Amino acid sequence: MTSQSKTRTRRAPETKSVDADIADAFEDFMSAFEHYKQTNEQRLAEIERRGGADVLFEEKMARIDQALDEQKRTMDALIVKRARPDLGHGGGSAPSAVRQAFDAYVRRGDEAGLRQGELKAMSVGSDPDGGYLVPDELDTEIGRRLSELSPIRSIATVRQVSGAVLKKPFALNGMATGWVGETAARPQTATPQLTELQFPTMEIYAMPAATASLIEDGALDIEGWIATEVEAAFAEQEGAAFVAGDGINKPRGFLDYPNVADSAWTWGNLGFIATGAAGAFGTNPSDRLIELIYALKAGHRQNGRFVMNRKTQAQIRKFKDADGNYLWMPPAGAGQAASLMGFPVVEAEDMPDIATGALSLAFGDFRRGYLVVDRTGVRILRDPYSAKPYVLFYTTKRVGGGVQNFEAIKLLKFAA
Template identity: 65%
Template sequence: MTEQNLARAPEVKSASGELSEAFDEFMTTFEAFKDSNDRRLAELESKGADVLTVEKVDRISRALDEQKRAIDNLSLKRARPALGRDAPAAPSEHKQAFDSYMRSGDDRLIRAFDTKAMSYGSGQDGGYLVPDETEAEIGKRLAELSPIRSIASVRQVSAAVLKKPFSVTGPAVGWVAETAARPQTNTATLAELSFPTMELYAMPAATASLLEDTVVDLDQWISSEVEAAFAEQEGSAFVSGDGVNKPKGFLDYAEVAEASWVWGQIGYVATGVSGALPASNPSDILIDLIYALKSGYRQNANWVMNRKTQASVRKLKDADGNYLWQPPAAAGQRAALMGFPLVEAEDMPDAGANTTPIAFGDFSRGYLIVDRTGVRVLRDPYSAKPYVLFYTTKRVGGGVQDFDAIKLLKYGTT
């Protein structure tokens, strides 16, 4: 082991220890939550829940949410590469040229690579493609930060629009004897789904001292600066985007009761209570939602809801007195609800009359994210002197590709 690696070992060990301690604290808090919630349920059955007990349960539930978020942040922090270069490995020629452009604005080297790429909408707004390593790092981090991207299908394209055909009516088929005549079958009817890519941008600012510091890897700096901004905007669009200059979210499609479901709409199961789960046996409606999904989709299904909704279902038990919500088995893993992983997406709506705060389905088959290859950066040293702005753009689209793979729980009577 080199001296450099020996110097870094205590830091890695410390980060792992911190994560382990945070997870142990989370599990201890969950045990306290179960004890307090059991007391609340016992009081409800006898004389009515004490106000202090209810407040204690809610307080511990909020602490669980905060501790889970802290664990996730520690996991991401441990996975994030350092901004400094650990070894003098020779960068690619593209990376060297891009680094020169970022630090000084000198684009002669990068221009020689013919990487100048004009924006899709306007030819005069130029930009330069980031190195492949940087684009891959941004994509990897987005998959960790963006809730829906982490469970959906992602496809890279080079065109502005992805068009995907699907069969509305398949060909006629049937059984026939070995020597009998084969009548001609009907031709399948095809339709087309279209997934246009829209521009997503971020504009991190750098100081002169940062740009002059040769130890700082500017590729890594760009990745770390734009990833959170990209993930936040993507997360909202993939859930509820209207498809106008942004991806179309799965909650923006027409919703219909499961009994009346047809292709092109998202089916839902109603709770039967306006703005809430049923007071009696609320777990039954969750079971109904699970089995509204065909068996082929259930194998890879996930729950999707926000923090407030998760806090409410965390208090539920089944008929045998077992909690429906279970904590993650290890740090960095997901909690489970009735045996299926739970993805926390803050852009899901809160519980309310006729809202759909819970989604359940196989999002890898149900929702498609389309990434156009190439992340572009335009250096702007003029607009916010003395800072240098880096106008960073990527093109992304999204929409439902299989309307049978996602189901919703509607907090309503019909």
């Protein structure tokens, strides 16, 4: 039996256990949702009978809402765990020279191997050395797991660049065309209007710490540990920036761009639909959602997704259409998204809560509408001096982002 076969045999029980846990978590989630619907039916009947909701029913609904959110987070965490590959030393092939040199640097501070490989990355913003590039395997894994943890990154277009700024020309009215006969003259078409969008990359960092004895322990999967520590810190910061970042030393979030009523939309702004009630959905929530959906052109609408936080989603779970069917539907399976009126729902905690004038819900084709720019390479600088007895790993990457197509995203504004 080969070493690779032995590895698969060794890891199979763990994979099977995770799959079973995911199935159990999904079953619990669906059971809780059925309980949620029954309780909501009782709440609605009570409102119809007494003209108002019983406080006990409202408290019960809130508890079930919280349970649904917790079970969904548990299921998502298990799915990420299942997708996590082995970055340690369990593989059948010997680690590459780059990984061996990186491992020596991280564990013992031995820079010789990395210097010989000429992998040193010079910092753009300062004179001192910026650390060392991590191996390609770890770089790819951090990026992939960020896509699983950062909601906007997972639905946006992601571009890799080698420079500090991505410049993208854009034709406001598309390319000029015209119909002609087979032998007719070809008159000159109108000159298209072009604009240039710029997406600078900004530095984001994390600084996990560990004791020297832990790092020197050969049983520790040092690369997997760094990836796990870094991914959560990066995902949290990116998630906030992609939604509402101001573009100063960070990506520019789509909510930071000017917004106007969709009837007065112009390029450079995001159009919004008003709910008709300050800080609320109004009397006919389904009508407002339909208006939001059809504010998008057909080409964008077919790939549309709703983006909201869990509190907004908790309100929407209660809504029904004229036939008594719930507008919000649970995921069809583990790892899939819930849906609202047939379109996937993406839960982004950095979206604002429902309040007067808040832009708490977005709908659009984010693959066309929002661009995430990653500068190639993740760097690590080992610092055993600043926080003795701990060793710090100053880990940085450069990332930018912004709206690339202002037609592809629409907002729901909770205002009259």
